Each structure stands twice: as C-alpha cells, then as structure tokens.
Amino acid sequence: MRIKWLGGIALLALAAGVPSASGGAGAQVGTPADLPLPTASWAGFRDAFIKDWFKLDPANAVYQGRHDFDGKLADWSSAGLKRQGDFLKAAILKARGFKALSGQDAFERDYLINVAEGKLFWLEDADQPHTNPAWYIGNGLDPNVYVARNYADAPTRMKAMIAFLQRVPGAAANIRANLKTPLPLSFIAYGVAGFGGFADYYTGDAKKAFASVADPKLQGEFDQASVAASKAMKDLAAWLESQRPTATQGFALGAARFSRMVKMTEGVDVPMATLEQAGKADLARNQQALKAACQQFAPGATIPVCMDKMNANKPEGGPVAEARRQIPELTAFVTAHDIVTIPDKEKALVEESPPYNRQNSAYIDPPGPFEKGVPSIYYISPPDPAWSKAEQDGFIPGKMDLLFTFVHEVMPGHFLQFRHANASPSLFGRLFVGYAFAEGWAHYAEEMMWDAGLHAGDPETHVGQLSNALLRDCRFLSAIGMHSGTMTQEQSRRMFVEQCYQDEGNAKQQSARGTYDPAYLNYTMGKLLIRKLRDDWTATRGGRKAWKAFHDAFLQYGGPPIPLVRKAMLGGDGKAVF
Numbered sequence: 137m138r139i140k141w142l143g144g145i146a147l148l149a150l151a152a153g154v155p156s157a158s159g160g161a162g163a164q165v166g167t168p169a170d171l172p173l174p175t176a177s178w179a180g181f182r183d184a185f186i187k188d189w190f191k192l193d194p195a196n197a198v199y200q201g202r203h204d205f206d207g208k209l210a211d212w213s214s215a216g217l218k219r220q221g222d223f224l225k226a227a228i229l230k231a232r233g234f235k236a237l238s239g240q241d242a243f244e245r246d247y248l249i250n251v252a253e254g255k256l257f258w259l260e261d262a263d264q265p266h267t268n269p270a271w272y273i274g275n276g277l278d279p280n281v282y283v284a285r286n287y288a289d290a291p292t293r294m295k296a297m298i299a300f301l302q303r304v305p306g307a308a309a310n311i312r313a314n315l316k317t318p319l320p321l322s323f324i325a326y327g328v329a330g331f332g333g334f335a336d337y338y339t340g341d342a343k344k345a346f347a348s349v350a351d352p353k354l355q356g357e358f359d360q361a362s363v364a365a366s367k368a369m370k371d372l373a374a375w376l377e378s379q380r381p382t383a384t385q386g387f388a389l390g391a392a393r394f395s396r397m398v399k400m401t402e403g404v405d406v407p408m409a410t411l412e413q414a415g416k417a418d419l420a421r422n423q424q425a426l427k428a429a430c431q432q433f434a435p436g437a438t439i440p441v442c443m444d445k446m447n448a449n450k451p452e453g454g455p456v457a458e459a460r461r462q463i464p465e466l467t468a469f470v471t472a473h474d475i476v477t478i479p480d481k482e483k484a485l486v487e488e489s490p491p492y493n494r495q496n497s498a499y500i501d502p503p504g505p506f507e508k509g510v511p512s513i514y515y516i517s518p519p520d521p522a523w524s525k526a527e528q529d530g531f532i533p534g535k536m537d538l539l540f541t542f543v544h545e546v547m548p549g550h551f552l553q554f555r556h557a558n559a560s561p562s563l564f565g566r567l568f569v570g571y572a573f574a575e576g577w578a579h580y581a582e583e584m585m586w587d588a589g590l591h592a593g594d595p596e597t598h599v600g601q602l603s604n605a606l607l608r609d610c611r612f613l614s615a616i617g618m619h620s621g622t623m624t625q626e627q628s629r630r631m632f633v634e635q636c637y638q639d640e641g642n643a644k645q646q647s648a649r650g651t652y653d654p655a656y657l658n659y660t661m662g663k664l665l666i667r668k669l670r671d672d673w674t675a676t677r678g679g680r681k682a683w684k685a686f687h688d689a690f691l692q693y694g695g696p697p698i699p700l701v702r703k704a705m706l707g708g709d710g711k712a713v714f
Contacts, residue, residue, distance in 0.1 A: 173230050178241045181234070182564060185227055185248060192220050195276030200567055201506030203287060207299025209276050212310035217265055224256040243704055244564050247696045251568045254401035261396060262389065266316050269327030269376065270652040277307070277334055283345045284490070284501055287510050291354060294346045298357050301338060304365035308372045319376075321383035322625065322651040327376045335369035338362045345490070387651040391620040397654060402572045403697030404661065404712040412616050414664055414714035415657075419609040419635065426602040426637075432595035443637050446599045447534035455498075455516045455532055459486045459542055463514075466547040466585075473588050476548050476687035479559055482512070484551045489515035497531075500545045502554040505566040512551050536600025539591075540582045544604070548585070548687075549578035556691035565694020571655055573695040576662010579608055583663070588683075603637065607646070608659040610636035614650040615657035625651060664714045665698040666690070673705055 173188070174180045190197035194208035210216065231249050234241075258264045264271035282297040308331075319327075339362045346358065389397060391408060399405045430442035437445070451458030463486065470476060484500060497517050503510040519528035533541070543549055553574060560566050582601055591597035610632045617623025623631075625647050632643035650656060669690070674682040693701050703710025 173227060175230055175233060178234050178237055178245065181230065182244060182248060185231075185252075186563070186567065188223065192216075192223060193276075198281055199504055201287070201504035201508075201510075203296070206282070206296035207303070209300065209303045209307050212265065212272070212307055212314065214314075216310075217259065217314075221256065221260055224252045224259070227252045228256070240562065243696075243700065244562060246700055247564060247568070250400075250403050250697050250700070251570075254570075257397060257400040261393060261400070265314050267319070267323075268652055269311075269315065269319075269323055269330060272307075272311050273327070273330035273334075277304070279338075279342065280501070283342060284513070285503065285507070285510050287503075287507060290346060290349050291351060294349050294354055294358060297342070297346070298354070298361050301358070301361035301365040304338070305368040308368035312372055312375060315376075317379050318382040318384050318386075319379055320385060320387040320651060321380070322387060322648045324376050324379055324383055325648070326652055328373045331369045331376065332373040335366040335373065338369065339366040341490070385625070387618070387625075388621050389619040389654055394616070394619040394654060398657075398661075401655060402570065402658065402661070403699040403710075404572075404665070405699075406712055408616065408620060410714070411657075411661070412613070415609060415612040415616065415660060418660060418664060419606070419613065422602050422605045422609060423635070426599065426606065429595045429598040429602060433599055439637055442599060443603060446536055446596055446603070449534045449536070449596070450529060450532055451535050451538060454518060455538055456486060456488050456518070458535065458538055459514065459516060459546075462539055462542050463546050466542060466590075469585070469588075469590060470548050470552075474681075474684040475585070475588060476552065476684055476691070477556075478552065479555050482555060484512040484514045484546050486514050486516065489517040498541055498545060500550050502551060503558075505558045505563070512554070514546050514551065534600065536597050537603055538600075539597065540585075540601050540604045543582050543585050543590075544578040549581045550574065553577050553691060556688075557694045560692055560694040562694055565696065567694075569695025570697060572658040572662035572665070572698055573701075574662075575659045576666050576698065577691070579604075579659045580663040580666045583667075584683075606636040607632075607638060607642075608663070610638070611646065611650065612657040612660035614647060615654050618647075618650050619654045662698060665702070665712060668713050669698065669702050669705065 173184050190202060190205060193210050194205040195210060197205040198208070211219070228249055231245055231252070234245050237245055258271065262268075279297055279300050282293045282300065287293070343358065343362060346355075349355065395408055398411070404411075426439060426442075430437065430439055434442040434445050463484070467478065470478065489499075498515065500512060500514045502512045519531040521528075523531070532538075545551065554569070557569055558566055582604055586598060586601045610628075614623065614628040614631065618625060618628055628647035628650055629643045632638040632646050633640060638646065670683070670686050673686050673689075674680070677685065689705060690701060693704070699710045699712045701710075702708075702712070
C-alpha cells in the first residue's frame with residue numbers, strides 16, 4: 137500500500153519556515169526550552185504539534201493533502217535533523233505535563249506521545265538518517281503525489297513538481313554527508329536501486345506524465361530541474377555502489393534496541409521471547425491449516441505442488457479485470473455478512489498502474505484527510521509485455537492469492553480502513569495511522585473474511601489465504617531473528633522457502649527487506665493483537681454477532697498503537713496480549 141509509515145507510517149505539522157533541503161532560508165524551530173508549543177490547553181497543544189510538525193516534515197503534509205506545502209522537502213542537514221529531535225523531545229516532555237486529562241483528551245495525549253517517541257526512535261536511537269538509505273527513500277523523495285493525484289490541474293501540479301525537483305540536489309548532498317560507511321550490503325543494494333530508480337523516474341516517466349502541458353516555459357523549467365535532480369540521484373547511487381567492497385553484514389539493531397523499537401513505535405512492551413513464541417505459534421497454526429487445505433485441494437500432493445496448483449489458476453483477462461470483478465463481490469459479502477460498516481458510497485477505482493510507477497505490483501493510494509474530491513485508486517501493475525509468456529504468467533499470482541491481495545488492499549482492508557480513519561472524530565487519528573494498526577488490520581481482514589465464510593469453505597480459496605498468512609509469519613520471525621542476531625539473512629531466505637513456501641525470488645527479496653525494514657513484523661503482530669482484542673471484547677457481547685460492532689469501534693480510533701485501543705475498549709492497563 138502507498139502510505140507513509142509512522143516510524144519507519146503516518147505523519148504530519150505550520151507552513152513554511154524550515155530551511156529547505158536545498159539550503160533556502162526560513163524561520164527556525166527553537167531549542168526544547170523555547171519551542172512554541174502552548175501548554176494552556178490540550179487542544180491548543182495538539183493543534184500546534186500538528187502545525188509545527190508539518191513545518192519540519194512538509195512532504196508528509198503534502199501527502200496528507202496540505203498542498204500549501206507543495207514542492208517542499210524536509211531539511212536533512214545536521215542542524216535540520218537536530219531540530220526534529222529537539223522538537224520531538226520537547227513535545228514528549230510538554231505532553232506528559234498534561235496530567236489532569238480524561239476521556240478523549242487523555243487518549244490523544246498518550247497517542248501523541250507514542251507518535252513522537254516512535255519518530256524519535258528512528259531518528260536518534262536507531263539513527264537511521266546516518267545508517268539506513270531506506271529512511272530517505274521512503275521519506276519524501278517520491279513525487280508520486282504530484283503525478284498520480286489529480287488534486288489540481290496538470291500545470292499546477294507540474295509547478296509543484298518543478299519546485300520539488302529543484303530541492304532534490306540539496307537533499308542528495310545532505311544524504312551523502314549523513315550516511316556513515318561502511319554500510320550493510322543489503323542497505324547498499326536497496327539504496328542503489330532506490331536512488332537510481334528515482335534518477336530514471338525524474339527525467340523519464342515523471343516527465344511523460346506532464347507531456348500534455350502545452351507551456352514551453354514550464355517544460356523548459358521541468359527539463360532543467362529534472363536533469364539536475366536525476367544527476368544528483370545518479371551520483372548518490374554511484375557513490376553507494378562504490379561502497380560494496382567494504383560492505384558488512386552489520387544490519388542488526390540488536391535485541392535491546394529491537395525491543396525498544398516495538399515499544400516506542402507500537403506501544404508493545406513484552407519480552408522478546410513472548411513475541412517470538414507468538415510468531416512461532418501462528419506459523420505452526422497456519423502450516424497445519426495449509427496441510428489440511430492441500431489434502432482437500434490437491435490430495436496426495438506435496439505442499440509446494442499444492443501451492444503451484446493454486447497459482448496456476450490465472451485470472452481471465454489479467455489482474456485488473458479480476459479486481460474489477462472481485463471487489464464488488466467482496467463489498468457485497470461485507471454487507472451481507474455484517475462484517476463492518478461501509479461509511480459512504482466512495483469506491484476505490486481500479487486502474488492499471490502507469491508506466492512511470494510499476495515498481496510495486498499492487499498498491500492503493502488513498503487521499504489524505506485534507507484532500508477534497510480525490511478518489512482512492514487501487515493500482516495493479518501488469519507484467520512487462522516484452523517478457524516471455526512463461527515470465528508473464530509467473531508474474532501474475534493465482535486467482536485466490538489475488539483475492540486476498542484485494543481483501544488486504546481494498547475491501548475490507550486498507551481502503552475501508554482509511555475511509556473510517558478519515559471520518560475519525562479526532563484529527564490526530566486521521567493523520568497518524570501507525571504501521572501495526574494499518575497493516576495489522578489489512579492482514580487481519582484476510583483471515584477474518586475466510587472465517588466469516590468467504591467462498592464457503594472452498595479449499596483453493598483457503599490455500600490462497602494461507603499463502604499470504606505464511607509470508608507474514610516468516611516476516612515476523614525473520615525480523616526478530618535477524619535483528620536479535622540469532623538468524624542470518626541466508627537463514628531467513630531458507631525459512632521463507634522451506635517453512636512459508638515462497639518462491640526463491642520472493643524469499644530473497646523478503647529476507648533482504650527484513651534487514652532494512654525491521655518493523656515488517658507489524659503485519660503479523662498487528663493481526664494477532666487485533667484478533668485477541670476482538671475475541672476478548674466480543675466474548676461478553678455476543679461473539680460472532682458482535683464482530684461488526686467491534687470492527688466499527690476499532691476503526692473509529694484512526695490508527696493509534698493497538699495497546700492504546702485495547703485500554704480504551706476494555707479498560708485496564710492495555711498491555712499487549714497475543
């Protein structure tokens with residue numbers, strides 16, 4: 137899905153002011169002692185936090201629909217990074233001073249503190265600006281919002297894109313100055329691909345996206361800015377490539393820092409052994425379920441052969457046509473089976489992803505809460521027509537695998553979740569949607585829809601659901617193993633193949649991702665937390681009959697750490713349980 141992640145998604149904060157990444161002047165945010173966060177009222181403090189964070193991270197503001205920030209990037213100089221850290225520390229300190237709050241205000245205070253702590257973890261504790269190229273690749277360098285969201289006419293968006301491109305060389309210089317070598321090999325490979333991809337995108341497909349703008353002056357400005365931005369990214373990628381001879385395998389956060397990551401970013405404060413046991417139990421449960429489903433679907437076959445049989449059933453007309461067929465059926469199922477309220481008549485448009493953005497096989501781009509009249513678009517990338525038929529067939533998943541991608545991304549997954557988030561009574565909840573909340577909900581929705589009777593017990597459908605569940609189980613265990621130092625990247629790759637039945641290419645990619653995205657355990661962790669909360673909440677409210685009420689109640693919070701939602705819905709200390 138195409139969302140910005142709270143620590144490593146969601147995001148935010150007062151119009152201009154922070155020096156741009158290209159060195160432009162502007163008012164600076166002060167030290168913790170004099171940061172202008174009011175303390176007279178909670179509402180005033182909360183709103184000032186949002187406003188001032190937008191100044192420090194304007195790309196997030198643009199993503200949320202605040203187009204008065206168009207074209208801006210954060211200041212990634214040493215001074216700019218320090219200002220972010222100082223602001224977050226001051227916000228945490230001052231938020232903790234609001235001790236007499238109750239109800240929604242107390243909930244928002246705890247929510248805000250967790251958001252700030254999560255951002256501070258990645259900024260300073262994990263020190264990602266100095267150690268991980270992924271921090272930059274996912275933090276503002278992608279100008280897709282100007283290309284894909286029709287929030288204004290093409291010339292207006294093109295001007296914003298030009299302003300953005302003009303800031304890229306300064307940002308690249310800061311990135312180069314910040315990253316400390318030697319770097320882990322997987323980080324180098326990801327950075328080379330990411331920065332190199334931006335270089336090609338800026339002068340290639342992004343330019344094509346504005347080819348219809350019949351303004352020679354704008355086209356000239358775009359050419360000049362895009363060439364400079366592309367060169368800056370190419371040079372950055374080349375510098376990273378030159379670091380391969382000294383590359384390391386030192387990607388692990390370490391057990392203590394990994395535990396802090398889970399606590400600071402998601403509010404989950406449990407021993408790592410408890411986390412690991414929960415993941416192992418879910419893996420074993422899903423492996424047993426897959427074995428039983430395969431006995432029905434492909435009697436006598438091995439699990440890999442069963443998976444191959446499921447994936448051999450390709451959608452007629454391709455995945456876009458299949459999505460347009462299946463999403464209305466999923467919507468009807470959600471309504472007929474009282475799964476969750478569909479809050480409005482908005483529908484996600486299904487489109488083939490444009491040529492300039494096919495690096496993701498499938499993703500949804502939901503509008504931010506400040507956008508008006510901009511639809512959600514679910515993009516699906518077709519296989520390259522230059523490939524052989526065998527390669528094209530291999531790229532397209534089987535129908536039942538795709539079905540649960542549609543569940544995850546659209547109905548009742550990310551699309552529906554963001555419809556609820558954007559209607560949350562709390563602006564804070566609309567803006568800060570966390571990694572475990574969003575990906576946990578979407579992954580939870582896959583199993584929940586099967587349990588609710590989707591396709592009425594069809595074993596092929598169950599194999600499709602379980603293939604997705606096992607992928608996320610191996611992410612969970614890989615994150616813990618690799619970052620506690622008990623598993624190598626190669627051991628992770630083998631686990632994806634041997635225990636989660638993924639193909640070699642996907643296994644290699646997934647094990648590499650776990651090195652630079654240690655928080656990708658959040659898919660399974662979020663699912664387990666939500667499922668346990670549902671079972672505990674509905675136990676005294678009618679069981680299965682109360683699922684809809686539970687889902688509506690859960691989603692109306694926006695996207696906070698799930699333990700906070702548990703505390704609000706059940707009382708007690710909200711301690712995470714699996």
